[in-house]
Amino acid sequence: MRLPPMPPYGLCSALFGAALCLTATSLDAQVTIAELSITQLQELMSSGEATSVDITQAYLDRIEAYDQQGPSINAMVWLNPNALSDAEALDRERAERGPRSPMHGVPVILKDNYDTPEMPTAAGSLALASNFAPDDAFQVARLRAAGAILLGKANMHELASGITTISSMGGQTRNPYDLTRNPGGSSGGTGAAIAASFATVGWGSDTCGSIRIPAAQNDLVGLRPTKGLSSIDGIIPLAHTQDVGGPLARTVRDLAISLDVVVGPDPNDPATALVEGIELPRFVDALDATALQGARIGVLEDYFGSAPEEAAAARLVRAAIDRMVELGADTVTVEIPDLDELISGSGVIGYETKWDLIDYFELTPDAPVSSLGEILETGLVHEALVPRMRTRNESEERNSEAYLAALAKREPLRQAVEATLNRHSLDALVFPTVRTIPAVIGDPQRGSSCSLGANTGLPSISVPVGFTTGVPIGMEMMARTLEDAQLVAMAFAFEQGTDHRRIPTTTPPLVYGVAPSPVDLVMQMGRPAGLIESPAPSVSILGTVTLDPVMSHLLLDIELVGVEPQDVMGVALRYPHSAGGWQVAHLVLRAGQINGRVLADLSAVQREHLEAGAMHLVVLTRGRPLGALVVGLGSTD
Numbered sequence: 001m002r003l004p005p006m007p008p009y010g011l012c013s014a015l016f017g018a019a020l021c022l023t024a025t026s027l028d029a030q031v032t033i034a035e036l037s038i039t040q041l042q043e044l045m046s047s048g049e050a051t052s053v054d055i056t057q058a059y060l061d062r063i064e065a066y067d068q069q070g071p072s073i074n075a076m077v078w079l080n081p082n083a084l085s086d087a088e089a090l091d092r093e094r095a096e097r098g099p100r101s102p103m104h105g106v107p108v109i110l111k112d113n114y115d116t117p118e119m120p121t122a123a124g125s126l127a128l129a130s131n132f133a134p135d136d137a138f139q140v141a142r143l144r145a146a147g148a149i150l151l152g153k154a155n156m157h158e159l160a161s162g163i164t165t166i167s168s169m170g171g172q173t174r175n176p177y178d179l180t181r182n183p184g185g186s187s188g189g190t191g192a193a194i195a196a197s198f199a200t201v202g203w204g205s206d207t208c209g210s211i212r213i214p215a216a217q218n219d220l221v222g223l224r225p226t227k228g229l230s231s232i233d234g235i236i237p238l239a240h241t242q243d244v245g246g247p248l249a250r251t252v253r254d255l256a257i258s259l260d261v262v263v264g265p266d267p268n269d270p271a272t273a274l275v276e277g278i279e280l281p282r283f284v285d286a287l288d289a290t291a292l293q294g295a296r297i298g299v300l301e302d303y304f305g306s307a308p309e310e311a312a313a314a315r316l317v318r319a320a321i322d323r324m325v326e327l328g329a330d331t332v333t334v335e336i337p338d339l340d341e342l343i344s345g346s347g348v349i350g351y352e353t354k355w356d357l358i359d360y361f362e363l364t365p366d367a368p369v370s371s372l373g374e375i376l377e378t379g380l381v382h383e384a385l386v387p388r389m390r391t392r393n394e395s396e397e398r399n400s401e402a403y404l405a406a407l408a409k410r411e412p413l414r415q416a417v418e419a420t421l422n423r424h425s426l427d428a429l430v431f432p433t434v435r436t437i438p439a440v441i442g443d444p445q446r447g448s449s450c451s452l453g454a455n456t457g458l459p460s461i462s463v464p465v466g467f468t469t470g471v472p473i474g475m476e477m478m479a480r481t482l483e484d485a486q487l488v489a490m491a492f493a494f495e496q497g498t499d500h501r502r503i504p505t506t507t508p509p510l511v512y513g514v515a516p517s518p519v520d521l522v523m524q525m526g527r528p529a530g531l532i533e534s535p536a537p538s539v540s541i542l543g544t545v546t547l548d549p550v551m552s553h554l555l556l557d558i559e560l561v562g563v564e565p566q567d568v569m570g571v572a573l574r575y576p577h578s579a580g581g582w583q584v585a586h587l588v589l590r591a592g593q594i595n596g597r598v599l600a601d602l603s604a605v606q607r608e609h610l611e612a613g614a615m616h617l618v619v620l621t622r623g624r625p626l627g628a629l630v631v632g633l634g635s636t637d
Contacts, residue, residue, distance in 0.1 A: 031058040034197040034509040035501075038106055038254045041200060045094065045105055052087040052094070052105030056149055059107050060084075062507070063152075063198050065515045070550045071179055071506035075193040077112050077170040078119040079152040086149050093147075102257050102284075104147030109202035111190050112153040112169065113160060114140050114245070115234035115364075119150075123236040124158035124167030124186075126380035130368050137234025138269065139203065139245050139262040146261045151199050154189030158385045159375075160205060160238040161353075161392075163213050163445050165189055168382040172441055175217060176504035177471050178604045181438040182445060184214035186238075187248065191218035194248050196507040201249045201258045207238040207349060209433075209450025212462040215248050216433035216474025219464045219502055221255050221491060222248040226482050227457030228274035229281075231266030237356035239349040240271075241407070242454045250501060252463075252492040256283035259488070274482070281485035289496045291489040293328030295427045297321065297477075298420065301333050303431035303449050310435040310447060312468040317432045317475045320465035320494070324430075327497045334429070336420045342413045346455040351403035353392045414456040418480050428490060433462040433474035449476065459484040463491045464500040470604020472502070505607050508549055518548045518555070523617070524632040539563045539619055539629050541571075543595075547610070552602040554610075556588050559595040560619065563628075568594055569620035575609040588617065 031054045033041070044050040060083070067076050080086075090105045099105070110116065113123040115133035122128040136144065143150070155170030157163060165173040165188025175183040176196045183192040187204025191214025194202045204211045206224040215222030225246050232243045247258035260283050265272040299321060304314045321331055336342075354372050361367045369375050372393045381389060421429065435447030453460030458481060462474040479487040508516055523545060543558035560568060571589035574582045586600040602610060609615045610633060619629040 031055055032509050033058045034062070034507070035250065035503055036197075036200065037251055038102060038200050038257050041106055042099070042102060042104075045099075051091045052149065053084060053091055055105070056083055056087040056107050056151065058510075058513075059151055059197075059199055061510055061513045062196070065510055065513075066196055066507045066550075067198070070515050071176065072174065073176055073192050073196055073507065074171055074173050075154050075183075075189045075196065075198060076109075076152050077122065077124070077155050077189070080119055080150045082118055083107065083149055083151050090147055090149065100145075100147040101261065103143065103261055105149065106147075106201075107149040107151040107199045108143060108258075109151050109190055109193050109199040110140065110153050111187050111202070111204045112156050113205060113236040114153070114203060115236075116140055116150060116153075119153055121153075121236060122169045123160065124156045124169045125375060126168040127369060127375045127378040128367075129169060131364065132366060133234065133364055134366075135234070137245075138231035138266045140234065142262045142264075148261070154187075154193050154202060156189050157186035157210075158382050159353075159389065160186040160207060160210060160236075161385055161388055162186060163188075163209060163448060164439065164441075165192075165214075166382060166384055168380055168385075174441070175438050175471065176506050177219065177467075178438065179506060180440055181471060182217075182441055184217035184434075184438065184445070186210040187214045188217075190248055191215060191220060191222075194218065194220055194250060195504055197503075201247045201254050203245060204248055205232070205235050205238075205243055205245045206454070207242045208347065208454040209448050211244075211246060211248060212433050212450065212453070212460060212474070212476060213445075213448060215462040216464075216476075217438045217472060218248075219467075219472035219500065220248045220250055221252050221461065221463050221495070222246070223255060223259065223461045223484065223488060224453050224459065225259070225263070225484050226274070226459045228269075228271035229459075229482070229484060230263045231269035231272050233266055233268035237352075237360055239352035240356050241348045241352060241410075252488060252495045253284070253287060256287055256488055256492070259283045259484075281482070283485050283488050286485035286489045287492045288489045289493050290328070291486070291493040292324055292497075295324075295329045295490055296425055297324055297329050297331045298334040298424055298426040298429045299331055300336070300429045300431040302335055302339065303435075303452075305432070305435040305447065307435075310432075312437065313432045313435050313447070313473045316466045316468060316473045317430070320475050320498070321430060323498060324494060327493060332424055332426070334420055334424055334426070336416055339416070342409065342416055343451055343455060345406055346409040346413050347451060348403065348406050350392055351395060351400065351406060354395045355398045410455055410457070414458060414481075417452070417456050417458060417478070421480055428477045428479050428487060430475055430477050433476040437468060437471050437473070453478055457481070459487050461487050461491050463494055465498075466500050467502065470608060472500075505552060505604070505611075506550060516549050518546050521545045521547055522634045524634055525629070539621060541617065541619070541629070541631050545633055552604075552607045554600040554602055555597070556600065556617075557597045558588065558617075560589070563594065563619075563621055565592050565594050567622045568592055569622060569625055571617055571619050573600060573615065574618055575606055575615045585615070
């Protein structure tokens with residue numbers, strides 16, 4: 001039974017981005033699953049408060065409400081037609097035999113380069129829209145075996161060849177925290193989807209930052225595991241030497257639960273020989289809220305950047321390091337000798353892409369193309385990707401001298417990083433995941449430090465450290481080969497000692513399956529600006545101020561009373577400046593106007609101040625040109 005849409009307030013007691021408006025108490029009610037963890041979902045299913053079908057439908061409702069409507073996050077490219085029937089089968093199995101694992105009945109999202117038979121695997125390219133793989137990727141098979149539900153596939157930067165997530169298959173994905181900015185990439189569709197609670201966890205791949213960058217720019221945690229810890233078989237490759245796959249999650253525990261499912265050797269991926277015959281890391285078992293006590297953290301100063309646009313991220317990461325010290329860690333500033341020379345020329349993407357794609361298509365009998373060259377010939381590649389793909393297609397031989405030289409640089413680079421860790425008895429290196437904020441859509445993304453993890457094969461995790469100008473920033477932590485579990489444990493300890501996870505305002509909890517409706521704000525009259533004592537103001541404001549909580553649109557329909565048009569100098573919407581004082585967000589009425597209807601788009605920062613009750617209208621008159629009246633804006637609750 002689907003209940004009819006209801007007004008969001010007072011069913012939902014909080015106006016501004018509440019984590020949970022309503023939790024279902026019967027199976028007939030809509031399950032509110034925004035921000036719920038894997039553990040919380042299992043508690044709902046174990047108690048009978050919700051089924052996997054309920055939960056799956058709730059995620060599909062969120063995708064329906066927010067992916068192509070409302071904020072139009074544009075994160076998803078495929079939905080699994082079998083998702084609900086799979087959930088129903090898993091509910092029956094739970095009732096008969098109990099859950100298979102902590103992932104039983106939990107919906108997950110895959111990046112569009114993971115093979116599955118029931119959905120195309122297009123890697124973001126229209127040229128591959130009919131590419132149906134014969135079987136599951138290794139990690140997908142592990143997820144199915146654990147009882148996870150494949151909800152759908154997320155958009156990605158086409159062929160994984162960039163970090164802003166634009167593709168011919170899915171277009172441009174938006175960042176849920178600021179719809180004018182990109183979500184990182186190439187796993188940006190996965191990152192945006194998990195940030196927006198389209199599923200609990202999602203899978204990405206990382207060739208040079210493609211898990212860590214979306215994690216940083218969507219307020220998530222994401223691990224680039226030690227190369228070889230898990231198989232890349234069945235992931236459309238960008239460069240097999242650097243490719244890894246793995247989850248992005250809203251919490252470290254969810255990340256750990258997911259990692260435990262997918263790590264292990266695979267004869268179809270020679271790199272996983274690294275873990276044959278050894279005890280695999282157990283990520284959940286390693287979680288320890290005290291893991292930073294006595295830990296030694298190396299601050300890689302050279303990776304903080306000195307440009308003005310890099311200052312905000314550096315400041316937040318340094319504050320995070322200070323918090324790690326408060327949680328018991330010791331820190332030391334370090335440098336890796338000759339790092340620039342060692343890392344230069346050690347990347348292999350440009351040498352491997354063409355040949356790896358040929359190998360992949362040879363193992364996919366019904367693939368619509370057989371090479372990168374044929375992909376380009378279709379004319380079905382996004383214009384932003386064509387120049388780079390043409391350059392990569394010019395490679396004339398698999399084992400060129402330049403390629404072999406690049407491969408030869410990788411081991412000395414890894415040894416230099418691990419020698420630095422050993423020399424200072426460090427548990428991890430830290431630095432900003434991305435030194436700048438997410439770029440405005442259409443602009444290039446600068447500031448990535450992805451090559452250090454990608455070109456060494458060492459484990460690297462990005463964890464949230466806060467927000468600047470309304471968008472999230474991440475801190476990267478890097479450890480030695482196969483120290484992944486220890487790295488995740490330190491990330492867990494940091495997470496438990498901080499509170500950096502925030503729900504995007506663009507994708508609030510649904511109310512009985514639909515997005516919250518616009519609501520009227522309260523206008524609270526104040527004294528004339530800048531005056532401590534004064535007579536009651538003669539001017540007042542009538543009308544309404546309405547907030548669309550999904551789109552962050554503020555509709556002001558107001559009229560000034562008690563003042564003549566010729567005496568009005570303007571009405572402005574103001575909010576605090578970070579250095580003190582106030583600043584204008586929007587001009588609502590111009591000089592000479594006493595009424596008007598204005599739609600104001602609020603930036604992420606402006607929305608933050610509105611939520612905090614720190615935004616107001618100021619009325620300027622000829623007699624009081626600096627403020628005749630201040631009117632605060634607040635919730636109806």
